[in-house]
Amino acid sequence: MSSSTVATSTVASRALAARWYQLIAAVVCMMAISSPQYVWTLFTGPLTERLDVPLSRLQITFSLLIVLQTFLAPLQGFLVDRFGVRRLVAVGALATGVSWVLAAQTTTLAGLYLTYGVLGGLGTGIVYIGTVGLMVRWFPDRRGLAVGAVAAGYGFGAMLTTLPISVRLDGTGLEATLTLFGIGIALVGMSAAMCLKMPPAELAGRRPASKVQTARSPQTRPAQMLKHPIFWLMFVMFTMMSTSGLMVISQMSSFAADFGVAGVTVMGMAAVPLALTLDRVCNGVTRPLFGWISDRWGRENTMALAFILEGVAMMVWLATSSNPVLFVLLSGIVFLGWGEIFSLFPATLTDTFGTRHATTNYGFLYMAQGIGSIIGGPAAALLYETSGSWLPVFSVAISFDIATGLVALMLLKPLRQRWLSATSPVRQP
Incomplete structure (x- = not known):
């Protein structure tokens, strides 16, 4: 074995150990910037009255x-690739925290749009795209698990803040709550971002230890991808x-009030904050769980199972909406x-x-998430x-939900099989 081969093997071995620390740092970054999306429903009542x-x-x-988090994602991804993940993710965390501090001071709807909406979207988008893009590089052999884990941080983070924000809103009001937690978002996110770095090139050649079928060449550029029907499907x-998910996230407090469960307690806790906390647990657990399953069972098969489960x-949630206990439990299954x-x-x-x-x-x-927010947010409310x-x-x-699960099996799976067969597939035993 040549000295260069030994050196390459040593670098790869060290990188395999170091990548778990990168995963932890990426998860913390995602946890820090998750609250603007997942606790928004707690602010709708106070903001409606205030404005x-x-x-x-x-x-x-x-x-x-x-929309700002997603529609600018290609640009954000390019900037991360161009200027480095550590610097850009730190800037994103700072912008996210500042968006809450400024939103606390605004007294107009336009001001809320610019602070919580625009600035918050830009900041969270940079962190989200940067960390996900980093993890698919660090974990080429466990891509589903790693992306699921870092995405879980985006769900779990709000689990830690939902109840404290709810209590703080009742105790000190909207302005103090947004200011305090905004500062916390910035400090935690920027600190974790300082630990991030790109992986060594020696990791790029590793293949999934699974039955997941992957293309041999990593050369597909965005312009080429955008021409392919698989991307658009x-x-x-x-x-x-x-x-479907963003409709629930943005509207839960409103439809819980109409269902008659908003003011009800379950196990000594208000039903809506309890449901939101359970949702964040399930929303976090499902990401590495189904990512791990998909590494072994196949992406499209796992999509069909999960999407139809939500539908x-x-x-059942709608049919039993007036039962507060089932309202809480089924909300968790929806997010699972x-x-x-x-x-x-x-x-x-x-x-x-x-x-x-x-x-x-x-x-x-990821721009598709922005379109989903329009349909699930103001369009659903209208x-x-x-x-x-x-x-x-x-x-x-x-x-x-149900249609997408069926499409995964009936359309996406055969299309991807033909594409991968045409690009020299590698199927691991």
């Missing part, structure tokens, strides 16, 4: 947050799944079937189009205000 606006107009803030699927859970989209889609995309441009490529796919019922809103979300 004296209807829910549909207020929910534009939520859509702006997600995944884009539509991601949009449909984002819509069925939402049907939803949150894994943030591990399955990036892993599937990278399996298909390679790692070299993974951050920018996923940035284009549908409710027009119809006077949440039934049409839930019907759309349930239909999207």
